[in-house]
Amino acid sequence: MLIVEKLIGGYLKGQPVLEGLSLELKTGERLLITGENGAGKTTFVRALAGELPWLEGDLTLGKTALHAMTTWKRCRAGLGFFMQGAEVFSRLTGEENIRIATDKGGKALLAEMLPWLVGRLPLLSQQAFRGKAGNYSGGERAQLALAITLASRPGLIVLDEPFAGLSGANLQAVAQTISDYNNDFGNAMILIEQNIPIASGICNRKAVLKKKQLFAE
Secondary structure (H helix, E strand, C coil), rough: CEEEEEEEECCCEEECEEEEEEECCCCCCCCECCCCCCCCCHHHHHHCCCCCEEEEEEEEECCCCCCCCCHHHHHHEHHHEEEECCCCCCCCCCCHHHHHHHCCHHHHHHHHHHHHHCCHHHHCCCHHHHEEEEHHHHHHHHHHHHHHHHHCCCCCCCCCCCCCCCCHHHHHHHHHHHHHHHHCCCCCCECCCCHHHHHCCCEEEEEECCCCCEEEE
């Protein structure tokens, strides 16, 4: 389903963080990627999203070549990204954030996905959801950022440390929502995560990023 071939990427030309990295992810596979701090895990996610200033290599989703596409076109092609730091539109309410995410699918997609998300993420059924996202706590921002990622129903989701800073009910809700999404809608997943016990329960394949490449575990 997803093929990465000989990816070379970094922030400065001539100083690659990833060099010759290759990956084949098939339908139904949920890949957990681990590695030491500074190994290039977030760089890999940004490479997949098309956010690196310099990148070589091929990226294919199904029969669609993505490596020359902008980030938003990659998302339109079926990739969904949760970026480290839980990025949201701070000046908009939670619902307005999700409406933007479902723009391509229109009212039908919003009508399907909003109730599905409300039933799983506590924030979406609370009064805070109607307020500006910039006022959310860290756990609430993580829930909203995940909702934004999933609302457009991407076939393949790429998640960069969605459990960072979470504990208790927030952690359980986010983990269960990711698992439910994979079961109900998703075709494949790449999960970058430090919380190995929780992540291992969601994924069925593991790899470690070291020496600028991925190695199966």
